[in-house]
Amino acid sequence: MLIQIVNLTKTYTIDGNIETPALRGVDLAIEKGEFTAIAGPSGSGKTSLLNLIGALDKATSGSISYEDKDITRIGISQLALFRLKEIGFVFQAYNLINTLTAFENVEYVMLLQGIPLSIRRKKAQEILNRVGLGEYINRFPHQMSGGQQQRVAVARAIVAEPKVILADEPTANLDSKTAESLLDLMRQLNQEKGVTFIFSTHDKMVMDKAKRLINLHDGKVVK
Amino acid sequence: MFTFLKIAFRNIIRNRRRSLITISAVGFGLAALIFIWAFVDGAHIQMTENYTSLLSGHIQVHKKGFQAKEQLEINIPNPQGIVSGIESNPKVLAAALRIKAFGLAASAQNSSGVLILGVFPDKEIKVSSIAKRIKEGKFLESGKDNSIVIGRRLAENLNVVLDDKIVLMSQAFDGSIASAAFRIKGLLDTGVEEIDKGIAIISYKAAEDLFVMQDRASEIAIRLKSVNDSELVASQIGQALNSSDLEALPWQEISPILKQWIEFDNGFIWIIVLVVMIVVAIGILNTVLMGVLERRREFGILLALGTRRRQIIMTVAWESLFLGVFGTIIGLILGYFLSLYFGKTGINLTIFTQALNAFYVDAFVYPKVSLGHTIISTSLVLITSIIVSLYPAYHAANLKPVDAIRSI
Ligand SMILES: Nc1ncnc2c1ncn2[C@@H]1O[C@H](COP(=O)(O)OP(=O)(O)O)[C@@H](O)[C@H]1O
Ligand SMILES: [Mg+2]
Numbered sequence A: 001m002l003i004q005i006v007n008l009t010k011t012y013t014i015d016g017n018i019e020t021p022a023l024r025g026v027d028l029a030i031e032k033g034e035f036t037a038i039a040g041p042s043g044s045g046k047t048s049l050l051n052l053i054g055a056l057d058k059a060t061s062g063s064i065s066y067e068d069k070d071i072t073r074i075g076i077s078q079l080a081l082f083r084l085k086e087i088g089f090v091f092q093a094y095n096l097i098n099t100l101t102a103f104e105n106v107e108y109v110m111l112l113q114g115i116p117l118s119i120r121r122k123k124a125q126e127i128l129n130r131v132g133l134g135e136y137i138n139r140f141p142h143q144m145s146g147g148q149q150q151r152v153a154v155a156r157a158i159v160a161e162p163k164v165i166l167a168d169e170p171t172a173n174l175d176s177k178t179a180e181s182l183l184d185l186m187r188q189l190n191q192e193k194g195v196t197f198i199f200s201t202h203d204k205m206v207m208d209k210a211k212r213l214i215n216l217h218d219g220k221v222v223k
Numbered sequence B: 001m002f003t004f005l006k007i008a009f010r011n012i013i014r015n016r017r018r019s020l021i022t023i024s025a026v027g028f029g030l031a032a033l034i035f036i037w038a039f040v041d042g043a044h045i046q047m048t049e050n051y052t053s054l055l056s057g058h059i060q061v062h063k064k065g066f067q068a069k070e071q072l073e074i075n076i077p078n079p080q081g082i083v084s085g086i087e088s089n090p091k092v093l094a095a096a097l098r099i100k101a102f103g104l105a106a107s108a109q110n111s112s113g114v115l116i117l118g119v120f121p122d123k124e125i126k127v128s129s130i131a132k133r134i135k136e137g138k139f140l141e142s143g144k145d146n147s148i149v150i151g152r153r154l155a156e157n158l159n160v161v162l163d164d165k166i167v168l169m170s171q172a173f174d175g176s177i178a179s180a181a182f183r184i185k186g187l188l189d190t191g192v193e194e195i196d197k198g199i200a201i202i203s204y205k206a207a208e209d210l211f212v213m214q215d216r217a218s219e220i221a222i223r224l225k226s227v228n229d230s231e232l233v234a235s236q237i238g239q240a241l242n243s244s245d246l247e248a249l250p251w252q253e254i255s256p257i258l259k260q261w262i263e264f265d266n267g268f269i270w271i272i273v274l275v276v277m278i279v280v281a282i283g284i285l286n287t288v289l290m291g292v293l294e295r296r297r298e299f300g301i302l303l304a305l306g307t308r309r310r311q312i313i314m315t316v317a318w319e320s321l322f323l324g325v326f327g328t329i330i331g332l333i334l335g336y337f338l339s340l341y342f343g344k345t346g347i348n349l350t351i352f353t354q355a356l357n358a359f360y361v362d363a364f365v366y367p368k369v370s371l372g373h374t375i376i377s378t379s380l381v382l383i384t385s386i387i388v389s390l391y392p393a394y395h396a397a398n399l400k401p402v403d404a405i406r407s408i
Helices: A046-053 A076-086 A102-112 A117-130 A146-159 A176-193 A204-209 B002-014 B016-056 B079-087 B121-127 B152-158 B193-198 B204-211 B227-241 B256-294 B296-304 B309-345 B350-357 B371-397 B401-406
Strands: A003-014 A018-030 A035-039 A061-066 A087-090 A164-168 A196-201 A212-217 A220-222 B059-063 B092-106 B111-119 B134-137 B147-151 B165-171 B177-188 B199-203 B219-224 B246-250
Touching: A003 A046, A018 A046, A018 A220, A035 A046, A035 A176, A035 A204, A046 A164, A046 A196, A076 A087, A087 A146, A102 A117, A102 A146, A102 B002, A117 A146, A146 A164, A146 A176, A176 A196, A176 A204, A196 A204, B002 B016, B002 B309, B016 B219, B016 B227, B016 B256, B016 B309, B016 B371, B059 B227, B079 B092, B079 B219, B079 B227, B092 B121, B092 B152, B092 B204, B111 B121, B111 B152, B111 B165, B111 B193, B111 B204, B121 B219, B147 B152, B147 B165, B147 B193, B152 B177, B152 B193, B165 B199, B165 B204, B177 B199, B177 B204, B193 B199, B199 B204, B219 B227, B227 B246, B256 B296, B256 B309, B256 B371, B296 B309, B296 B401, B309 B371
Parallel strands: A035 A196, A035 A212, A087 A164, A164 A196, B111 B199, B147 B177
Antiparallel strands: A003 A018, A003 A061, A212 A220, B059 B219, B059 B246, B092 B111, B092 B165, B092 B219, B134 B177, B147 B199, B165 B177
16 A cells, blocks of 8 residues: 545635635545546545645645655655655646756756766656657757646656656646647556556546546545 | 756846846946945045145144143143154154244234244155145245245235235243244145135244244144054054153044044945945845746745755845846946046046035045945945845745645
């Protein structure tokens, strides 16, 4: 078992009194190497769930354990370290740091991890070749298409060899052909490297690509 | 570390227009500061130089109490030995003995109160520039003890011209009536009213005889190689005098009013410094804060990836420091060359001459850049640019990644 989620709730409080429940008791287990989609309409709690799994936000109650370590109980600077070591993120769009090239974006996470220059170089070049962007390494984000940017984001997420890659609607801003090829790439990397992928979507095509589908509705998992 | 520097630098390049405006604002601010400070310093150098060289000298030695009363009874006995001692100080250019007393100058038609000054012409030339202010005739010459030099306005009041005779009257040191006749050999025009209207200069020998002041002097006027050493050398001389009766006063104490003018100006400069710092602060704050607010999402992603808060703070601080440094370089070059150029040509203030003469300032003021003041202005601008970055830096570092990423 890689991730164990028990009775997880998240309630946002706006202006100190209006409460919006986003997750109402989620129980979920994720095995190592899964390629799982969290599906559900807008507002169903997909982003909230991924943010909690990714240690970007604090749960209201319940627990999330990585290999039996409960991350809802660790402090904020420890969480940054945990994210750095264990989790790769791909967001919906504009994932990249604008002032860094594709190569530098991929290198960035390894840099934070303190990996030596020669290894960084090699790995960044390798992974960019792997996602089909070997020739684009010196381009800045604004010099690439949306699909290419998402590929760089995937490359950046995977290069540091995290336990899990969390992707919140990674194809939402892409046309269906580009979306499909990004999903195929993710699936190939999932198989080659054995990295766990959890991604959210409300797109039927993307759901079909997933090996496992978790349906979220009004903050609850539905069977 | 290097990556954060790179991100900061590229952000400045990316927002070229905004960065350039900020850098120019910082540059012009600093240039103005350097120039204004150089101008004021130049004017002050001129003021002290003009004031001290005209008559007072850089340092004066008196018997204590003379400064306030200027009476013959308060005098320095056996002054020759003291003069040689003072002149052995390597920072001293020359020292001149003077006898100084109030009296009456009378012509056939009129009379007027005057300050009578007895001087050694050869020495006086080295200590003061009063000899150069002769408008008509010439200055005293040694050995000619019945010559006198008086102010131009005094001559008008007495209704006398060159080669006319006037009589000086006063009370001598021994209480007897002092009275002697002199022939006018030169007329002074200094532009300083109290001198032109009220001074009469005779030879030291004549003054000794007139006031019965043998082997006594009212003051020793000293000129140094550099006016900047006045306070230092005054205290050295004061100690060497080794007498509780005598004192050595630097020009700051000879003319407290001049010192006050300068201090007033220097106080005023700090207001300008403050204004420039505010301009720099607003300029940089505006640019950096805008940059941070625009890049909320990017900071969110940096944080999500595991970037530390202090690394975020560094990125923003670098950006601000870059703007500050570039602005400073431009400001330094501009301010320095502006001051240098006008330091050569001078700034023409002829239209204010009348007013300025009263402050011992000439028609042309020559800005002079001081290293110390340049270092102060530059560091203040740089420090401001760093301090100002703290607010946007903490704002960026305290963003919650979830909120920042949601806000596209
Ligand atoms: N920061 C927030 N403050 C207040 N309410 C929020 C916030 N984020 C999400 N919500 C609410 O929580 C619910 C779930 O949102 P979200 O997790 O974004 O769902 P999804 O990603 O499936 O669209 C929605 O009703 C949304 O309005
Ligand atoms: Mg969402």
